[in-house]
Every structure is written in structure tokens, then in C-alpha cells.
Amino acid sequence: MEFIISRYNPETDTAPHDRHYRLHQQELDGGTMLLDALLKLREQDPTLAFRSSCQEGVCGSDGMNVNGQNCLSCITPLASLKSPIVIKPLPGLPIIKDLIVDMTLFYKHYAEAQPFLQAKPPSEAHEHLQTPAERAQLDGLYECVLCACCTTSCPSFWWNPDQFLGPAALMAAQRFVIDSRDIQTRERLQSLDDPMKTFRCRHIQNCTAACPKGLNPSRAIQALKASIAKEH
Template sequence: MQFIISRYNPQIDKIPYDQTFELDNTQISTDSMLLDALHLLREQDPSLAYRSSCQEGVCGSDGMNVNGRNRLSCITPLSDLPQKIVIKPMPGLPIIKDLIIDMELFYQQYQGVDPFLQSEPLDLQHEHLQSPEDRAKLDGSYECILCGCCTTSCPSFWWNPDQFAGPAALLAAHRFVIDSRDIQHVDRLKNLDSPTQIFRCRHIQNCTDACPKGLNPSRAIQELKSIMVKEI
């Protein structure tokens, strides 16, 4: 298999360049993931930089752009990929080194939607109960692992990363707006009601296509718009 990987060391390089690696098919088993291949490639060139941790699709650290699509390398089977694999850092955020991007703005946007329950009375001694039906409404919203695959696929985020929160943050906003225990949903909606915020989403659905957890941020944003029309 051939791997064409974008390399960039800001201390040496003016711009990113491509480096070609090869792996013999005997080095790969039928259940190998792309991350396994990267580990082998790093044995060839220890300077190759990428993030990974859990290797199970849980921590969200190893997002990268593979043949034009954002993916988590640890749950991308090599058997699903062609013999020639082009790997780049996820687009739309600054590159720190090779496949590692600076996620600071992504986390700031997430922080900006207050991704925590605001309930009353604030009683830390007891659970905040909700019915099984209300709990079920959160399915599809709470499972986000903050990998950034969706937000860095979003053209609206590419053009206005400091203004448009992006699909991951808006999925989190949706999760708390629809939570029956949260008392701030009107203020949450007002904060999103702006041409540079939620209405910047054009529902092209890049985000939903990119999500490795099968979540649907585009639909959540559409629902937020519908709730906004009814409630504010």
C-alpha cells in the first residue's frame, strides 16, 4: 500500500509538502486499521507526527483527512481504503505539525455554548431526575466525542471560525436545549439567534457525513432553528 502523507514542521518548512511511504501487504493483517499502519510508518520515520490515544474510537484524538474525508484513523479499516491513501490534517484549523492541528478554537466554540446542565434548584446532594421518555430524547446528542471531524468539514466554519460555532458545538447546544431539566433553554436559543451563528448553517450536511459516531449535527441544527421559531 502507498501512503502519501502531508508533512509540515513549522520550525523548518515554509509550507506543507507530501511524503510518500510504502507498506508491504505482509505487514498488514485483514483487520488492521489505518492507525496500525501509521504506527508502522512511524517506525520508518520517527519524525512523523499524529495524535492517538484510546485506539478504540472513544477519545476522539486521531481525526485526520483521508482521501478527502475526515475520519478517525483507529476505526478506519485499511480494507475499506484503496491501495493509494492520501492523508492530510483536518482542514480549517492551524497545523501544529504534520497531522496535528491546533484545536483551541474548536474548544473555545464548544465552551461558548455552555455545554453543561443549568438546573434549579441547584442541589448537589441529589440527582436531577427525568422521565425515561425525556432521557431518550438525548440519544444522538450526548454521544459526541469532540473529535472535530464534523466542524473541520464545515465550509461555514472554515470561513468564520471565530463567529460560527460549528456543528459539534451546536450539537452540544441542542443537547442542552432539549434537556427537560435545563432551565436556560430560552437564553441558550437567544445566544444562537444571529446571522453569524446558527443561521450561517446551510445544511449541506458535510458534518453529518463526516461524523465517525454516526451522529447527525445537521439535523440537530435544523431542530434548533425550529425550536427557536416557536420559543423566541
């Protein structure tokens, strides 16, 4: 297997450059995911930098661009990738080193979406209650692992990174807008009623195609925009 990996060390390089690596199938010790291969390559070359933690598609830390598609390396089967496997950092965010990007802006936009419940003080008798149908509304929205694969595949984010909140943050906003327990719905919608923050989404759908968790941020943004429009 051949790998072409983008390398960048801010202390010594002026720009990212490609480095070629090779790995024999037997060196993988039965590992079948791209992350297994990267961990083996790092044994060959300990200077290779990338993030990973859970190795199960849950922590969202190993987002990267592989053969032109954003993905989580730990749940991307090697067998699904054409060789040479070209690996780059997620596009549209500053590179810290090799495949590690600076997620500060991504988290700033996420925080702006106020991704937490704002409900009446809970009664002493019971928790905040929801019917099964109200709870079901949150399916497909709450499972996001904040990997940034969607936001960094979005042309509207590339062109307006400081202003457009991006699909992950907007989907998080929608998750709380439709939560039956939340009492700040109107204020949330008013704060998102903005041509750059929200309406910069052109429904190109790159985000949905990129989501390794099979979520549909584009659909969530469409629903969010419709709720904002109803407030007018």
C-alpha cells in the same frame, strides 16, 4: 500499500508537502485499521507526528482527512481505503505539525455552547429526575467525542471560522436545550439567535456525512434553529 502523507514542520518548512511511504501487509502484524498502519509508519519514520490515544473511537484525538474524507484513523478499516492512501490534517484549522492541528478555536466554540447542565439545585432526597422518554431525547446528541471531523468539513466554518460555531458546538448546544432538567433553555436559545453563530449553517450536510460516530449534527442544528424561531 502506498501512503502519501502531508508533512509540515513549522521550524523548517514554509508550507506542507507530501511524503510517500510504503508498508507491506505482513508488517502490520494483523492490524487492520489505518491507525495501525500509521503507528508502523512512525516506527519507520519517528518524525511523523499525529495524535492518538484510545484506539477505539472514543477519545476523538485522531481525526484526519483520508482520501478526501474526514475520519478517525483508529476506526477506519484499511480495507475500506483505496491506495494510495492520501492523508492530510483536518482542514480549516492551523497545523501545528504534520497531522496535528490546533483545536483552540474548536474548543472555544464548544465552550460558547455552554455544554453543561444548568439545573435547579438538586433535592437532598434524589438526583435530578428524568422520565425514560425525556432521557431518550438525548440519544444521538450526547455521544459526540469532539473529534472535529464534522466542523472541519463544514464550508460555513471554513468561510467564517471565528463567527460560526460549527456543527459540533451547535449539536452540544441542542443537547442541553432539549434536556428536561435544564432551566436555562430560553437564555441558551437567545444567546444562539445570531445570523453568524448559528444561522450560518446552510444544511449542506457535510457534517453528518463526516461524523465517524454516525451522529447527525445537521439534523440537530435544524431542530435548534426551529426552537430559536419559536422564541420570536
